[in-house]
Amino acid sequence: MRLVFAGTPEVAVPALDALIASERHEVVAVVTRPDAPAGRGRRLVASPVAERAEEAGIEVLKPARPRDEDFLARLREIGPDCCPVVAYGALLPKPALEIPAHGWVNLHFSLLPAWRGAAPVQHAILAGDEVTGASTFLIEEGLDSGPVFGVLTEQVRPTDTSGDLLTRLAFAGAGLLSATMDGIEDGSLKAVPQPADGISLAPKINVADARIDWAAPALRVDRVVRGCSPAPGAWTTFRGERLKVMAAALAPDRADLAPGAIGAAKNSVHIGTGSHAVELLWVQPQGKKPMQAADWARGVRIAAGEQLGADQPA
16 A cells, blocks of 8 residues: 555654555655754754654655645645554544545554543553553544554553553554554455443643652552653652652652651662652752752752652742
8 A cells, every 4th residue: 555654753663664664565655743843952853753754765744734735735646545643643634534545544552442642651550550552543533532453462561661661562563553554455454443431531641740749659659750751750849849750669668758758868768658658769850960869869968857749839
């Protein structure tokens, strides 16, 4: 089939690579989000998908909005048989959905109908799911509600961050998407409607969602730290400023600290929660680089009775 691939971030690149390498299909163009400002200089930078497509000599389309008529006209000229999608980042209007004969097929990082939405991997970790996966489905106008072509499962490891899990799913999902294109092309694969039961939603995690509640049980604190890593990053406050918590570990042998209380030793920092403590491993103070938590604690010289999360920054 002639394919137009739609995707934007790094997590979409493995799937693009798999389709470029396919002997059965040809990626004739790529659709991605417009260049965005990045870095200290805030200069415009192309998306990882755009960079990979340009390396491969593939035409890149960067519509400001997928409903723009010039974009739709170019897509009709290209005439794709199917449009595989991975984390494109914009809603596709009906006129675009109608162009390819076999529609737009999304690789979504959950076992649909669980975790429909922008942040399925983060929500799987926040919820404590032991198993998650990826699904390929036919995009329709509803939110991740279209019929499913195929799925794969992936174990959620006890120390997984959302970044760890998403990386594994990106590579495993690349194979699933490629196999889905094969099955659509030869007619061996039919999409099956999603069940009406088991629907859960995974909206984007914002900065407020990533604030640590030290009165919550340690297991919840651990999930927030892992689920919000690398973005937006779990955080708390110390002396009126934000402190990003980049890595932590459960410390069930310490139950002597009140929620938010700091137990700093020479080579360790423990924080009380609503159950037992957690050990801080890596933190990032406001305006500074990431550092080991013990180094941070020595540098700030924690006074008796000081707590994390006791104040809200202005």
